[in-house]
Amino acid sequence: MIWATVLISSLGCFLLKYAGMAMPDAWLSSPRVQRIANLMPVALLSALVIAQTFGVGQTLVLDARAAGVAVAIVVLLLRAPFPVVVVAAAVTSALLHRL
Amino acid sequence: MNQEVELPDNERRRITRDGLSLAFTVGLYGTAFGAAASSSGLSPWQALALSALLFSGASQFAVVGVGVITSWPLAVTAITGALLLGTRNALYGLRMAPILQVRGLKRVAAAQITIDESTGVAISQEHLGLPAMRHGFWVTGLGVYVFWNSFTLLGALGADALGDPAQFGLDAAVPAAFLGLLWPRLKGRTPWAVGMAAAITVLILLPHAPVGVPVISSAVAAVIAGWKNGGAK
Numbered sequence: 575m576i577w578a579t580v581l582i583s584s585l586g587c588f589l590l591k592y593a594g595m596a597m598p599d600a601w602l603s604s605p606r607v608q609r610i611a612n613l614m615p616v617a618l619l620s621a622l623v624i625a626q627t628f629g630v631g632q633t634l635v636l637d638a639r640a641a642g643v644a645v646a647i648v649v650l651l652l653r654a655p656f657p658v659v660v661v662a663a664a665v666t667s668a669l670l671h672r673l
Numbered sequence: 674m675n676q677e678v679e680l681p682d683n684e685r686r687r688i689t690r691d692g693l694s695l696a697f698t699v700g701l702y703g704t705a706f707g708a709a710a711s712s713s714g715l716s717p718w719q720a721l722a723l724s725a726l727l728f729s730g731a732s733q734f735a736v737v738g739v740g741v742i743t744s745w746p747l748a749v750t751a752i753t754g755a756l757l758l759g760t761r762n763a764l765y766g767l768r769m770a771p772i773l774q775v776r777g778l779k780r781v782a783a784a785q786i787t788i789d790e791s792t793g794v795a796i797s798q799e800h801l802g803l804p805a806m807r808h809g810f811w812v813t814g815l816g817v818y819v820f821w822n823s824f825t826l827l828g829a830l831g832a833d834a835l836g837d838p839a840q841f842g843l844d845a846a847v848p849a850a851f852l853g854l855l856w857p858r859l860k861g862r863t864p865w866a867v868g869m870a871a872a873i874t875v876l877i878l879l880p881h882a883p884v885g886v887p888v889i890s891s892a893v894a895a896v897i898a899g900w901k902n903g904g905a906k
Contacts, residue, residue: 579748580719583736584726586752587759591729592784594766595775603767610899611760613867614892615731618758619855620868621891622738624875626848629887632880642845646852655698656853660705663849664842671840 638670678802685808692794692813699730699790700820705850706733707828712843714741717829724825728818729788731854732758738847739885750885757892765792772806786814863898870894 627643628634642663649662703724710720715737723733735754742748766787772795775783791814798805835841858864871891878887 575745575748576715576719576742577722579736579742579751580715580722581726582748583732583752583755584723586756587727587729587732587762588785590756590759591762591766591787592781594763594768595770595773595780595784595787597763597767606900608764610896611764613864613895613899614757614760616855616858616864616867617871617891617893617895618735618754618888619731619851619858620871621875621888622735622754622851623848623855624872625879625888626738626851627845628876629879631884632882634876634879638842639845639848642842643848643852646845646849650852650856656850657701657705659853660702660846660849664846666842667845668840668842671842 638667641670642667678804680801680804680808684801684805688794688798688805688809689812692809693816695790695794696813696816696820699817700824702730702850703821703824704828704831705846706730706737707825707830708832708843709734709847709850710737710825711829711832712847713737713739715829717826717833720829721822721826724822727755728785728821729755729759729762730821732756734847734850734854738851739888746883747885750889753885753889757889761789762787765789768792769795769810772803773810783810783814786811786818788814788817790814790817867894867898870898 623643627639628636645666646659646663649659654662706724707717707720710723710733711717715723720737723736727733727736732755735758736751739747739751739754742751766784769783769787769792773780773783791810794813795806795810798809832841832843855868859868871894874891874894875887878890882890
């Protein structure tokens with residue numbers, strides 16, 4: 575099942591890239607499509623942040639992940655680069671797991 | 674703007690250096706992806722397959738972000754999330770096609786490395802003409818490809834060797850990675866509104882809807898906001 579997911583999502587994402595290269599720009603260049611495509615990552619990434627921070631299956635919980643993400647926000651506000659953000663969150667959560 | 678002016682050597686070297694240093698920095702994130710993949714039950718080969726075949730960071734995190742894929746609904750969620758996040762690459766392709774003017778296998782290769790970074794570097798060379806844009810695209814795209822895949826394998830093997838992911842805080846690293854990807858996109862009122870709407874959607878739906886549905890439902894926020902007006906961006 576994991577392999578199927580890996581291969582299907584890879585094929586689909588490649589076809590999206592290829593479509594842009596090969597397609598006459600008629601419908602993709604519509605301003606509406608462009609706006610939606612620009613906002614799509616914002617919506618999905620925001621949703622993923624919440625789901626991954628508070629979700630365990632179908633329940634919302636407050637645990638070490640929330641503390642890690644809170645620290646990540648602080649580090650982002652200090653304009654730290656991406657790897658620092660990820661490591662700061664991981665270290666926070668790891669420390670809380672030790673307590 | 675579409676001039677075929679020759680690219681001076683010093684500019685070519687500068688573009689190579691800029692492209693490769695960006696590629697290395699971005700490639701480092703591959704370690705986080707490899708580790709996240711491992712904590713979601715992917716083998717190092719499956720993690721590497723995603724980096725080599727899918728090759729688009731946010732979409733890859735979406736696949737491993739659903740957790741351990743044990744049922745078809747979870748697989749569909751992972752695939753749908755990856756595709757929705759991959760839609761912007763189609764727009765990059767559209768932008769790059771007239772610049773690259775490639776056919777056949779070369780077009781397949783170009784399509785595979787059409788991502789945020791290669792398109793970004795290419796477009797920022799616009800004042801230097803088409804050869805500079807093409808050079809920026811290929812150097813950056815191929816550079817990210819090599820570094821991203823290498824660091825993915827490193828991260829996956831490393832996390833596998835370490836054991837329990839939560840003990841090393843990897844459970845918090847995944848949402849933090851999403852947040853890091855989201856942060857630069859939160860410029861202006863519309864993105865903030867879309868982000869908040871998506872967040873609230875998940876908080877409301879998560880306890881009631883089947884796993885995966887809340888995240889996919891958040892796409893509606895982007896469609897509604899994008900459909901309405903072109904004013905604020």
